[in-house]
Amino acid sequence: MRSVLLAGAVALAVALSVPAVAEDALIEVAASQEDGKIMLTLPAAGPDGIMARYLYVAQIETGVGSAATGVDRGAPLRTGIIRFRRMGKKVLAELENTTFIAPAGSAAQQASVANSFTNATLWVGDIEQSAGGKGVSFDFAPFLAMDHFGFAPQLGEGYALNEKFSLADPAKVKAFPENVEFSALLSFSSKKPTPELRNVSPSGGDVSLWVRHSLIALPDEPIAPRADPYNFAFSTYKYDFSAPLGRSMLVKLAERHRLEKVDPAAERSPVKEPIVYYVDGAAPEPVRQALIDGVGWWAEAFEDAGFIDAFRVDVLPPEIDPLDIRYNVVNWVNRATRGWSYGPSIVDPRTGEILKGSVMLGSLRVRQDILIFQALMGAGLTDSGLPDDPVAVALARIRQLGAHEVGHTLGLAHNFAASSQGRYSVMDYPAPRIELVDGKLTIADAYGVGVGEWDKFAIKYLYAARSDAEARAMVQEAQARGLRFVGDSDARGSDSANPHGSLWDDFADPVAELGRVMAVRQAALARFDANAVPEGQDLASLRRAFVPIWLLHRYQVESAAKALGGVVAPHALAGDQAAVEKVAGTDQRAALDALISAMSVEALEVPARLQPLLSYGPSTDYDYSTMIEVMPTAGGPVFDTLRATEIGAVHVLDSLLDPQRLNRLEMQSSGDAGTPSAHAVVTRLVEHADASARRGATGRRIATVIALDLARTAREGQLSRSIALQIDGQLARWADDLGKASGTGEEADWRRGLGALLSDSEKLSEAVKDKKLLPDVPPGMPI
Known part of the structure; x- marks a missing residue:
């Protein structure tokens, strides 16, 4: 090797x-x-x-x-x-x-x-x-x-x-x-x-x-370093004090395996020594074979780049130490709770050469996927062999996950734009594609198969380019074909701005997809019943199965929110033809409409028939792995449907009211009247809250969450003081209207009570400091 x-x-x-x-x-x-x-x-x-x-x-x-x-x-x-x-x-x-x-x-x-x-x-x-x-x-x-x-x-x-x-x-x-x-x-x-x-x-x-x-022993002949100014690959950073004056000292050395053709001048050639990955024998069947299949997808990318028989995968022989530096290993890692899988590498710090890929796959990931698919389709389909079989679909995800993490140890960074152009990379985080066909849910096409066009380009860029000029020409050709790239820094976090890059999203239009996912979610809630867990399993576990169904839209919400204040900023070098563009005002307004709709009473009211179904005992006090996954209940086994409403509202507001997003809206709207301003967003929220409060207990919970989250946002240090004062002014005006409520009853008393709180700046500031004031959203990632 x-x-x-x-x-x-x-x-x-x-x-x-x-x-x-x-x-x-x-x-x-x-x-x-x-x-x-x-x-x-x-x-x-x-x-x-x-x-x-x-x-x-x-x-x-x-x-x-x-x-x-x-x-x-x-x-x-x-x-x-x-x-x-x-x-x-x-x-x-x-x-x-x-x-x-x-x-x-x-x-x-x-x-x-x-x-x-x-x-x-x-x-x-x-x-x-x-x-x-x-x-x-x-x-x-x-x-x-x-x-x-x-x-x-x-x-x-x-x-x-x-x-x-x-x-x-x-x-x-x-x-x-x-x-x-x-x-x-x-x-x-x-x-x-x-x-x-x-x-x-x-x-x-x-x-x-x-x-x-x-x-x-240090390599006798270090690999020739390759710069990666586009950040497509993981890099080893250097600062070169011998760089010519007027040139950047920062050098990003792309991390990659040593891969040499027998005939370096040939466009296609066998390799001197292939890259071989070994799947941990501890992975049980059928997971082990799924991992072998998925990891093996990379052979196609190397073949496409001109390297013949350059990539192989096998099961780790029992006599080989998985920590031996000579072997690239996909480790099967057991934990008490589900968590991330990782694709780290051991790298020569002088050159960026990957000496060993050491993938770690969490064993509970596949079980979490099965839980979600059973809750969607019914546990009765488990091991049925049908297209909607939860186990079969979870194995499809494992193939993709194995390819994804090994891709990291081949040197590739995330590309979260892949889902916006038809699954063209395994280096994205894929949402399971859940569809409605003739009014019925199906997950038959939940995940893609094989590496995509971006993956083939990235391997060619990283391993086949013989010079920086050749690598740049490859990038320009890929961009001319329309291939996008959005890395971690432009996709993660509620403050990210690029609508082309999101985690666990799907399709090109994030706003239209949010509407589609909301319809799928409604069908999933209507279908949800005791069959969401396997026969003979404790019915108290329905509360855990319910969470990913209730929050089925959570990642598409985050994706749609990026249209508000959204900016498309491609990766480019000086001399490249690339323009930074903001999202059109009409698209931003459509996103705001979709997000407000995701906080409607219809969207956030738990069907009445589910309250007793989700209230089976015993409680989960002694099962830590379940305690951290479920929504808090009213007490003991009694399921709190209105807490679920609050959690649904909080999640939308976390994305919608991100301070950096509101700051961008203020900047964009000052030069474009067609773009919704931060003031317009707050106005819509206050109007929605006030109207929702007239529709019973669910509506009042939504309205209360909106009011408190607006007050908390106004006190965020990253928010422009100008916007914060606008929010305070709008809340004060709303508080004055609320305080004028007459009559008796739940709604009238709620209005006067909220009006009194919003009118007392000192009490309001103290209230929003309480971390328990608004509920925590149960963990979602990784799925």
């Missing part, structure tokens, strides 16, 4: 005190079970005191099982160049600073840059033996047993490393010709563990995990 890493393994010696050590091991190692020492012998120091330099890789060998912490089995922790320096009777382990460089500069300039920026001293140890000019020996075990990675704060406030229970294991040392492997047990304790950690720790507050440390 790589010239610096030799195939094969060395078997453990019979004696426990003698770890696996090759005769021509990279480092001379002597590990002892008797005293726990792991003695390294390094060459004599040079004039600068440096004895040796290696690529240093740290990975999590065993996780803690909590999605909230991100401390997962197989996760990379650190990659860098470590050097060992002798200073008197001490040895220092230093992490080199590879960010600031001067490759085209003189020796003096390179030395100046190297001496201008800090390195990191990771550890200082005692030299125990010195063989004159031949080298020194020291115990490396104390280095291995340290928390170099900040696990303690990552686990939660109050956690600290328990040094007495943290140590390196001499029996796990393995020394090979091109790498040496070490394992250490790290233990952490807290008197006030978080609920997430109490949920997974046998003792409640104690957590232990194993960390793998690898010292690896």
